[in-house]
Amino acid sequence: MAKVLMKGNEVVAEAAIRSGCRLFFGYPITPQTEISETLAKRMPQVDGLCLQAESEVAAINMVLGASAAGARVLTSSSSPGISLKSEGISYMVGSDLPCVIVNVQRGGPGLGGIQPSQADYYQATKALGHGDMHLIVLAPASIQEVADLTMEAFDLADIYRMPVMILADGALGQMMEPVNFESRPSRQIPEKTWAAGGHGDKRKNNIINSLYIQPDELENMVVERFKRYAEIAEKEVKHEEYLTDDADIVLVSYGITARISKSAVNMARANGIKVGLFRPITLWPFPSKAIHAIGKKTKAILTVELNMGQMVSDVKLAVENACPVEFYGRTGGMLPSVEEVYKKIATMAAELK
Amino acid sequence: MYNILLAGFGGQGILFAGKQLANAGMKAGKEVSWLPSYGPEMRGGTANCSVIIDEQPIGSPLVTTPRVLLAMNLPSFKKFENKVLPGGIIICDSSLIPAKTARTDVSAYYIPATVMASEHGIEGMANVIMLGHFLKVCHLFAYDYFEQAMISSIPPKREKLIEVNKKALSLGYHYAE
Numbered sequence: 001m002a003k004v005l006m007k008g009n010e011v012v013a014e015a016a017i018r019s020g021c022r023l024f025f026g027y028p029i030t031p032q033t034e035i036s037e038t039l040a041k042r043m044p045q046v047d048g049l050c051l052q053a054e055s056e057v058a059a060i061n062m063v064l065g066a067s068a069a070g071a072r073v074l075t076s077s078s079s080p081g082i083s084l085k086s087e088g089i090s091y092m093v094g095s096d097l098p099c100v101i102v103n104v105q106r107g108g109p110g111l112g113g114i115q116p117s118q119a120d121y122y123q124a125t126k127a128l129g130h131g132d133m134h135l136i137v138l139a140p141a142s143i144q145e146v147a148d149l150t151m152e153a154f155d156l157a158d159i160y161r162m163p164v165m166i167l168a169d170g171a172l173g174q175m176m177e178p179v180n181f182e183s184r185p186s187r188q189i190p191e192k193t194w195a196a197g198g199h200g201d202k203r204k205n206n207i208i209n210s211l212y213i214q215p216d217e218l219e220n221m222v223v224e225r226f227k228r229y230a231e232i233a234e235k236e237v238k239h240e241e242y243l244t245d246d247a248d249i250v251l252v253s254y255g256i257t258a259r260i261s262k263s264a265v266n267m268a269r270a271n272g273i274k275v276g277l278f279r280p281i282t283l284w285p286f287p288s289k290a291i292h293a294i295g296k297k298t299k300a301i302l303t304v305e306l307n308m309g310q311m312v313s314d315v316k317l318a319v320e321n322a323c324p325v326e327f328y329g330r331t332g333g334m335l336p337s338v339e340e341v342y343k344k345i346a347t348m349a350a351e352l353k
Numbered sequence: 354m355y356n357i358l359l360a361g362f363g364g365q366g367i368l369f370a371g372k373q374l375a376n377a378g379m380k381a382g383k384e385v386s387w388l389p390s391y392g393p394e395m396r397g398g399t400a401n402c403s404v405i406i407d408e409q410p411i412g413s414p415l416v417t418t419p420r421v422l423l424a425m426n427l428p429s430f431k432k433f434e435n436k437v438l439p440g441g442i443i444i445c446d447s448s449l450i451p452a453k454t455a456r457t458d459v460s461a462y463y464i465p466a467t468v469m470a471s472e473h474g475i476e477g478m479a480n481v482i483m484l485g486h487f488l489k490v491c492h493l494f495a496y497d498y499f500e501q502a503m504i505s506s507i508p509p510k511r512e513k514l515i516e517v518n519k520k521a522l523s524l525g526y527h528y529a530e
Contacts, residue, residue, distance in 0.1 A: 003379060005372065005375055005376050005379050005385070005387070030391075031391060114391070170391070171388060171414070171415075174388065174389055174391050175386060175387060175388040175389075175414050176372065176375060176386070176387040176388075177385065177386050177387070177411075177414075178379045178384075178385060256414075259411070259412050259413050259414060260412065260413040260415070261412075262412040262413075263412030263413040264412075266412060335415055337413075337415070337417045338412070338413050338417070339417070
């Protein structure tokens with residue numbers, strides 16, 4: 001298939017349809033509204049449904065219902081809307097229900113702004129809802145990867161019976177790049193024998209529930225779920241490295257900032273500074289082992305984020321003081337320029353001498 | 354690498370013009386990115402977009418120091434004029450920008466695109482006139498190639514737009530100061 005030029009938001013929508021998703025429930029918010037705009041047009045063409053709910057809270061509970069019935073289902077929002085969805089997300093985790101949730105992040109807190117941000121890293125990876133829980137969190141850095149990871153997200157959600165988040169940002173949502181939707185290697189998707197999708201009295205009722213009044217029973221449920229998390233952490237971690245082999249300084253950055261960081265790495269290399277880039281693709285599970293290995297062989301690490309310093313704490317935990325870890329970030333919707341990041345690298349390089 | 358910044362008022366077709374450049378680059382097998390400013394930039398506000406066309410995979414899609422600036426209003430011209438790389442190119446819609454650059458290290462071209470569009474009965478096509486002049490001075494794409502790439506992106510039900518786009522592109526290309 002020939003490449004087409006598409007916006008990140010449009011690509012999420014198209015990739016969802018190509019993943020067999022036929023249900024979308026959402027509520028508009030900048031900078032991700034093109035997802036529902038595209039699906040409003042596309043879903044009827046494939047006998048699907050795109051529904052604008054009365055609120056984010058309603059939308060996530062519709063997602064819960066559709067998922068409980070065994071459907072592949074998508075919702076999307078941007079930062080404040082994701083906060084509204086967090087209760088329903090926790091209920092879905094507690095009910096072991098798959099779905100894909102897209103957060104095209106904007107500046108916060110509060111209503112914040114509408115420009116690109118990565119300030120929801122903590123929320124996405126640590127506490128997207130109450131209770132002992134995780135989501136798989138995927139961070140695309142190009143429009144092609146938005147397509148690939150959205151399709152991957154549906155598979156992961158079904159395989160591990162849990163919500164998967166695509167953590168993007170306003171720039172990735174709005175920008176266009178060439179993309180192709182080639183068939184990807186398909187994964188074995190287990191049959192949804194747990195779904196409450198009707199059975200014509202041929203089996204016992206399936207019950208979808210997140211309420212467990214007996215503490216020992218709830219503890220068992222959570223412990224069993226964490227065994228699945230451990231399996232995911234073993235099998236599903238993804239990252240990418242660029243020029244890290246001989247690097248004195250390694251930048252750690254994801255999403256749109258990884259793109260800016262890569263340009264800064266090239267600029268630094270052109271100026272004789274040995275720098276590389278480590279790009280986490282899964283933010284949960286976090287590529288801690290690989291970062292630990294980097295920390296042991298490089299002289300210093302710099303994390304670059306669109307916030308006041310969030311992923312940097314996971315990097316520090318992974319590095320275990322094997323080398324110094326510094327941070328550079330902009331927030332509120334500001335994007336750092338390549339030159340800004342380069343200057344920070346140059347300062348660090350001078351200090352290493 | 355061509356990093357191009359297109360800037361003007363919302364409603365002038367800045368984002369459309371940028372998309373045509375990115376699309377032509379993609380069809381020529383190059384790496385491309387298109388990043389719009391977005392937000393309260395509806396008709397009358399300022400709008401700009403970053404387009405990068407490169408042989409190598411693109412890092413940052415944000416153009417802060419353009420090699421080429423297409424400016425279609427005075428605020429954009431003033432804002433970005435000094436950001437253009439030495440040796441770069443500035444193309445101004447001189448109908449709307451009553452100023453010239455003081456810089457001597459860039460090539461500047463002035464074309465009254467908005468007035469030309471009105472005079473030829475193709476109001477709203479100043480953006481494509483600007484693209485025509487871009488083709489003339491930048492040599493990034495052959496004229497016929499770009500014209501074909503642009504036309505092929507027009508959906509069949511908008512067929513009548515083909516002629517006006519061709520006319521606008523030609524006017525911009527053949528304009529001589």
